[in-house]
Amino acid sequence: MSDIEKAIRQIADEKNIPYEMVIGTIEAALAAAYRKDFGEKNQNIKVEFDATTGGSRVFDEKTVVTDDMYDDAIKILEDREVLRAEGKLERSELTEEEREKEKEITLYPKLHISLEEAKKIKKDAESGEILHIELQVPESYGRMAAQTAKQVIIQRIRETEREIVFEEFKENEGAIMIGSIARKEGRIILVDIGKTTGVMLADDQIPREFYRPGQRLKVYIKSVEKTPKGPQILVSRTHPDIVAKLFESEIPEIASGVVEIKGVAREAGSRSKVAVYTKEENIDPIGSCIGQRGARIQTIISELGGEKVDVVMYNDDARTFITNALSPAKVLNMEIDEKDKTAIAKVAPDQFSLAIGKNGQNVRLAARLTGWKINVKEDRDDDIKPAEISIAPEDDGEPSIIEGGGTSEELSSEEEASKKKKTSKKKVVKKEEVEEETTEEAKEGNNE
Structure with missing residues (x-):
């Protein structure tokens, strides 16, 4: 096993990234680099990267079409070049017939090859087949490929880590997580929630609740969005659903579905009203929420910083x-x-x-x-x-x-x-x- 293959496998294992995904990303980056430095714009370049040797093979991928189709497309393109030379390429200056001809352009020499030419490369080539034509690469491409592979691995790791974080927290959108206060930036509170940092805006902070660095508390995952800098996770202490989620976590009858929460009205930091209901005649939904000597409801009140909670029957x-x-x-x-x-x-x-x-x-x-x-x-x-x-x-x-x-x-x-x-x-x-x-x-x- 080569050093580069070891490095790729180690990183894939540590970061929980599929090995094939890393290889595929390297191949895509090498293809883009070749097209930029040695190929032509819109050329369909494919690369096969060999992690064992660190080498790569470059192919020009083209679709085989019938000779007539290819010749017709070439004729339209040649006419187009004539129009360009005459300064009539702007669509507003073309005749209706010329516009229709432009619409007929569905084949391009960079992406397609005639059946006649294809059979010179592969004797049994057929129309509709995808042909991979191997290209001879310059010596300098090998050095560039190694450097590109290194850069791509680093970039891919960063992107994949962000994607993993996004997917994990997107699944937990609308859930409660335990976090710790990281720091305050202006009116914004940053909360450490594990693999990333959540943002608690001013409107999501309970009035008169003080947040100290290192303080542990439960937050509601309000929204998870992708940004150029990675996933942005907004957390909240004021969202009405945090009350419902706390009831679910603290009250077994609600967690099991025996008692249902029908609605929550909240003025964060002051008071909430929660409507509960059950179909079971032998269950007291309010009593289940309050608990013996108010133990269950008191736990919820404490989690909300002393906010009063009224439980009413729906x-x-x-x-x-x-x-x-x-x-x-x-x-x-x-x-x-x-x-x-x-x-x-x-x-x-x-x-x-x-x-x-x-x-x-x-x-x-x-x-x-x-x-x-x-x-x-x-x-x-x-x-x-x-x-x-x-x-x-x-x-x-x-x-x-x-x-x-x-x-x-x-x-x-x-x-x-x-x-x-x-x-x-x-x-x-x-x-x-x-x-x-x-x-x-x-x-x-x-x-x-």
């Missing part, structure tokens, strides 16, 4: 599903408009702030989770005009309207003022703080 009945999605608030009555996909949820006055959530987050997530526009309205028996708020699935910001009130913060201020009028001696607790505590208590109760 139902094919829109009224029931929307009611569940608005938890921990209790809905008294639900009216729906199937045509416009609009729902009116009536709640008691003391449940209104809980239903809309801080800055409207609870109803906003419920709208996204269900895909319905949700109006939350106070159900009052007194003369006070009921507060009402409306949120569509595509709404992102804090709700700005409330009939009979204002924003959730404004409602808190009004209630505070009312309390102060009744007594100046009592310690006043802001309604907004009470709402947050109530939400947390309701969630903890659900988890347990």
Whole structure:
């Protein structure tokens, strides 16, 4: 075994590249080099590389055609040369007949050979056969071939490694991988994910989550694309699917398909709502996700940097599903408009702030989770005009309207003022703080 063959086989084994693929790449590069330095443009050059000796044979590959076909093509090409000499080669200056003749050019001397000429090289040549005509190569080509082979091997290794990385991560697109923070470049975080580095853009970073070099964390493989510099892998910590994937990895009932995730609505770093469902009557899907004493859900919360996660029951009945999605608030009555996909949820006055959530987050997530526009309205028996708020699935910001009130913060201020009028001696607790505590208590109760 020659040194070059040993080198090729060793590299092929180490890099997990098929030996034949490396040889094929070397042959293609040698053919291109010969065509450039010793051949003609568009000439169909093929090379057979012998790794044992390091030598190579060069062939001019041509297709055998009948003599008539070849002669007709040559005649058209000769006429074309005449047109070029007369300055009439531009298609706009050709007659219709001349344009049709150009379309008839399907044979070229560099790619085809007449049957008569082919039989001079191979006696039993037939029309349609591919003929390999061996060429005599200059002495300088041998030295060039060795250098080209070396360069091609290096280049091919680099390209193949990139291709292997691309294929591996393309298969894992939409999956979760464990990575470690490599470094920060401006607003971009680079994450070491094994054979390559993933890029976490600013929008894919959880707000207020700090990333330290060497820190290990789970990331979602958002997209894998080819670039001139190799595969570009975008990873995310904010994608809604990372929540679903964490549920799959941490909850056996979901991994096995007994419990299904029907939807995820997320505001990364703050709160997520996950709708679950099962066909099994003896399985509690919410309990399966929460785990004993909240152990399972707490693992997921920790992976998300402390982000709160609400697990709600999915139902094919829109009224029931929307009611569940608005938890921990209790809905008294639900009216729906199937045509416009609009729902009116009536709640008691003391449940209104809980239903809309801080800055409207609870109803906003419920709208996204269900895909319905949700109006939350106070159900009052007194003369006070009921507060009402409306949120569509595509709404992102804090709700700005409330009939009979204002924003959730404004409602808190009004209630505070009312309390102060009744007594100046009592310690006043802001309604907004009470709402947050109530939400947390309701969630903890659900988890347990």
